[in-house]
Amino acid sequence: xxxxxxLIEDARRHPLVWPLLTLVVIVLVNVFAHPGFGPQGFLHVGxxxxxxxxxxxxxxxxxxxxxxxxxxxxxxxxxxxxDISVGAVVAISAAVAATLIGGTLVIENGAxxxxxxxxxxxxxxxAVGAAALCGMWNGALVAGLSMQxxxxxxxxxxxxxxxxxLLTDGQIITVYYPPFFFLGSGFLFGLPFSLYxxxxxxxxxxxxxxFTALQLFIQSVGINPVASRLAGxxxxxxxxxxYTFCGVxxxxxxxxxxxxxxxxxxxxxxxxxxxxxxxAVTLGGxxxxxxxxxxxxxxxxxLIIQTLTYTIYSIGVPPEVNLVVKAIVVFAVCLMxxxxxxxxxxxxxSLTGAEV
Amino acid sequence: xxxxxxxxLEMRGISRSFPGVRALHxxxxxxxxxxxxxxxxxxxxxxxxxxxxxxGVHAPDAGEMRLHGECIRPDSPLAAQQLGIxxxxxxxxxxxxxxxxxxxxxxxxxxxxGKIDWAALNREARDELGRMGLEIDVSAQLDTFPVAIxxxxxxxxxxxxxxxxxxxxxxxxxxxxxxxxxxFDTMRMLKGRGVAILFVTHFLDQVYAISDRITVMRxxxxxxxxxxxxxxxxxxISKMIGRAYVPPGEACPDDENRTESSNAAxxxxxxxxxxxxxxxxxxxxxxxxxxxxxxxLGSGRTETARLLFGADKADSGEIxxxxxxxxxxxxxxxxxxxxxxxxxxxxxDRKTDGIIAELSVRENIILALQARRxxxxxxxxxxxxxxxxxxxxxxxxxxxxxxxxxxxxxxxNQQKAMLARWLATDPAMxxxxxxxRGIDxxxxxxxxxxxLALCRKxxxxxxxxxxxxxxxxxxxxxxxxxDRSKVGELAGNEVEEGAIMQIIAxxxxxxxx
Numbered sequence: 001x002x003x004x005x006x007l008i009e010d011a012r013r014h015p016l017v018w019p020l021l022t023l024v025v026i027v028l029v030n031v032f033a034h035p036g037f038g039p040q041g042f043l044h045v046g047x048x049x050x051x052x053x054x055x056x057x058x059x060x061x062x063x064x065x066x067x068x069x070x071x072x073x074x075x076x077x078x079x080x081x082x083d084i085s086v087g088a089v090v091a092i093s094a095a096v097a098a099t100l101i102g103g104t105l106v107i108e109n110g111a112x113x114x115x116x117x118x119x120x121x122x123x124x125x126x127a128v129g130a131a132a133l134c135g136m137w138n139g140a141l142v143a144g145l146s147m148q149x150x151x152x153x154x155x156x157x158x159x160x161x162x163x164x165x166l167l168t169d170g171q172i173i174t175v176y177y178p179p180f181f182f183l184g185s186g187f188l189f190g191l192p193f194s195l196y197x198x199x200x201x202x203x204x205x206x207x208x209x210x211f212t213a214l215q216l217f218i219q220s221v222g223i224n225p226v227a228s229r230l231a232g233x234x235x236x237x238x239x240x241x242x243y244t245f246c247g248v249x250x251x252x253x254x255x256x257x258x259x260x261x262x263x264x265x266x267x268x269x270x271x272x273x274x275x276x277x278x279x280a281v282t283l284g285g286x287x288x289x290x291x292x293x294x295x296x297x298x299x300x301x302x303l304i305i306q307t308l309t310y311t312i313y314s315i316g317v318p319p320e321v322n323l324v325v326k327a328i329v330v331f332a333v334c335l336m337x338x339x340x341x342x343x344x345x346x347x348x349x350s351l352t353g354a355e356v
Numbered sequence: 357x358x359x360x361x362x363x364x365l366e367m368r369g370i371s372r373s374f375p376g377v378r379a380l381h382x383x384x385x386x387x388x389x390x391x392x393x394x395x396x397x398x399x400x401x402x403x404x405x406x407x408x409x410x411x412g413v414h415a416p417d418a419g420e421m422r423l424h425g426e427c428i429r430p431d432s433p434l435a436a437q438q439l440g441i442x443x444x445x446x447x448x449x450x451x452x453x454x455x456x457x458x459x460x461x462x463x464x465x466x467x468x469x470g471k472i473d474w475a476a477l478n479r480e481a482r483d484e485l486g487r488m489g490l491e492i493d494v495s496a497q498l499d500t501f502p503v504a505i506x507x508x509x510x511x512x513x514x515x516x517x518x519x520x521x522x523x524x525x526x527x528x529x530x531x532x533x534x535x536x537x538x539x540f541d542t543m544r545m546l547k548g549r550g551v552a553i554l555f556v557t558h559f560l561d562q563v564y565a566i567s568d569r570i571t572v573m574r575x576x577x578x579x580x581x582x583x584x585x586x587x588x589x590x591x592x593i594s595k596m597i598g599r600a601y602v603p604p605g606e607a608c609p610d611d612e613n614r615t616e617s618s619n620a621a622x623x624x625x626x627x628x629x630x631x632x633x634x635x636x637x638x639x640x641x642x643x644x645x646x647x648x649x650x651x652x653l654g655s656g657r658t659e660t661a662r663l664l665f666g667a668d669k670a671d672s673g674e675i676x677x678x679x680x681x682x683x684x685x686x687x688x689x690x691x692x693x694x695x696x697x698x699x700x701x702x703x704x705d706r707k708t709d710g711i712i713a714e715l716s717v718r719e720n721i722i723l724a725l726q727a728r729r730x731x732x733x734x735x736x737x738x739x740x741x742x743x744x745x746x747x748x749x750x751x752x753x754x755x756x757x758x759x760x761x762x763x764x765x766x767x768x769n770q771q772k773a774m775l776a777r778w779l780a781t782d783p784a785m786x787x788x789x790x791x792x793r794g795i796d797x798x799x800x801x802x803x804x805x806x807x808l809a810l811c812r813k814x815x816x817x818x819x820x821x822x823x824x825x826x827x828x829x830x831x832x833x834x835x836x837x838x839d840r841s842k843v844g845e846l847a848g849n850e851v852e853e854g855a856i857m858q859i860i861a862x863x864x865x866x867x868x869x
């Protein structure tokens with residue numbers, strides 16, 4: 001009995017409880033709206049053309065870019081930073097990839113073949129490289145020049161869209177090269193390919209957490225940069241690379257997004273993605289004050305946001321109020337996650353949470 | 357002091373538990389009007405909790421408090437303040453970005469016709485400070501003044517609220533002797549006005565200099581109430597630690613009579629300094645030696661330590677560092693470099709420069725070692741635990757386990773963990789800046805014993821302490837600083853308080869280097 005109680009108590013305190021609970025509640029709303037496992041049901045997962053399809057698969061696939069950006073953002077926030085340029089970096093990466101690939105239809109030996117301007121691998125590399133440079137720029141401003149992160153990244157947030165439009169001559173560039181579409185809408189072993197990309201990045205991060213001291217260093221610098229430096233950490237280099245990594249994540253997200261819509265739009269690709277990413281990180285339980293962070297939490301946070309967006313459309317909220325509905329739900333979730341609010345409402349935890 | 361007279365404040369049978377800890381058990385305390393009452397006890401004895409109960413931060417689980425004979429139960433610091441119980445904490449908690457006058461009257465600015473009357477505000481602030489013998493520009497921002505002045509401002513704030521009970525929680529730990537004397541004058545003045553003062557400190561000299569009565573706490577219980585003349589120092593310390601006290605004379609450098617160490621030099625600097633921070637100086641530290649840095653607060657002790665460690669960059673001078681493995685000829689340009697060479701630095705301000713509060717004791721202990729190994733080669737968790745447990749045992753860090761956040765430990769245990777952080781890197785040289793500040797007598801002794809044991813094994817130590825007595829006791833040699841330059845050096849039998857004081861005071865008896 002006491003053991004079971006203890007288990008519940010431990011679970012209640014686990015940092016992922018609230019994010020998971022939120023996700024479950026939103027999923028349940030959908031299940032009630034569209035019950036059953038049949039073709040109309042929310043939980044329906046069918047097989048079509050050799051791959052899985054259904055609402056759940058769709059949500060996961062669409063959440064992929066946000067999950068990637070949120071992973072990068074998590075680390076940036078953990079070192080007391082913030083990167084509001086990720087949306088612009090998405091646009092830059094998409095623009096680079098689309099411009100370099102382009103794609104034309106040629107007839108070769110009587111058969112139509114799509115040809116890219118530059119080999120696709122090279123184009124993808126260039127796009128991610130450009131995104132990495134963007135991250136380095138942010139990192140240099142924050143770590144090297146000690147600029148306020150929000151101001152430092154604001155520069156690229158504004159300028160980045162300009163750069164993207166410069167690359168695309170102000171046009172929306174359409175890509176005619178089917179192999180590129182695989183990234184954002186292809187399937188591998190029945191699952192969307194984009195999910196493998198997310199899984200790969202997450203796996204790399206988790207491995208680094210498990211086998212290197214990266215997590216310790218990031219948290220340490222995030223909690224107390226002064227003491228960290230005196231303990232021998234190179235806080236500046238660490239911060240610089242964290243921003244670079246965040247840029248790379250945004251770059252990959254940009255590839256997936258442009259591949260999904262088969263085009264690059266300098267103006268709208270990844271628009272307001274930075275805010276969704278910050279929200280995802282927060283929903284996942286990582287404090288904006290820096291320090292302790294949760295990668296899984298951010299992934300769940302991204303899923304919450306995407307599921308919420310889906311829900312608003314699927315239960316038929318009129319489009320003109322959907323932002324308000326979204327805001328209300330987010331507000332409620334944040335309220336539930338605030339320990340001060342919980343104490344106020346439930347009048348508990350105030351005694352047990354006290355420090356000696 | 358007539359003990360028949362009714363006390364102003366009486367706490368009786370106060371108990372308070374936190375999950376897993378019984379912080380207070382049946383504690384009691386009596387404060388009389390016009391007395392200075394010292395509350396003594398080791399870290400973790402329950403002094404802070406008792407004060408927090410009194411000031412409404414924590415509610416007691418049991419017991420009663422009476423103010424002027426009436427039962428009180430403050431449920432917040434504000435409520436306690438309104439009852440006339442004012443507190444000045446060890447860390448000054450005022451607003452550094454407001455003016456002195458604003459700080460004194462914050463929340464109750466004098467107003468005229470709905471507007472703040474700035475002239476009256478500044479005038480009253482000046483009067484209030486004037487009564488304490490302090491004449492400063494009250495319109496200047498608080499953080500432009502040294503900590504000692506800020507402390508006085510905090511007291512002025514408490515006093516100006518017409519408090520009947522004033523709690524001073526380790527107000528002297530960042531003050532130098534003159535400032536302490538000034539504070540004592542203020543305390544005596546307040547005592548004359550009939551204020552009951554509860555004084556918490558770790559400095560025994562101060563307790564005997566000013567107390568009318570002493571209450572000793574141990575393990576959350578009140579050991580007893582004593583008159584200072586009836587309780588000598590040995591007896592007091594024994595009551596605090598609950599066992600016979602080994603006089604600190606035992607914790608002396610190894611040699612019978614401080615013969616100068618003939619070991620090779622580990623670190624020597626010439627013309628080493630930084631413009632505007634520290635005048636160029638020469639300094640030498642030999643292997644297995646404790647070199648004390650003597651001097652008043654602000655004489656450049658911490659600055660010297662930071663320059664040597666590379667936390668601030670030296671802009672002149674040469675350095676010769678050699679422990680047989682690492683060699684360095686130029687000043688370290690970052691702490692990282694210094695640590696690679698085998699240095700360690702326990703900074704003066706544990707909270708801001710030392711601990712990573714939300715990380716566990718384990719993570720804090722292995723941090724410097726891991727930093728030296730680089731991020732790529734993570735220390736396996738099992739090994740981390742082994743290292744942490746080893747030092748928790750070795751240094752007697754009192755914590756349920758090494759996974760507890762270090763911020764939740766008491767000051768003394770945090771300091772031991774800082775020491776562990778550096779010992780884990782197996783350093784050749786340690787810089788200890790005020791390693792025993794804010795730490796109780798027993799922990800102090802334990803820490804110093806550990807340090808000296810390491811010295812005997814060949815570790816070199818640069819030792820900084822405001823407690824001259826302590827510096828004299830542990831150092832083989834003492835370099836004396838004044839006004840950010842080195843003004844003298846004492847070795848062997850010359851190392852004694854009087855001689856250091858003389859050099860600080862500017863007597864030319866010693867050769868100046």
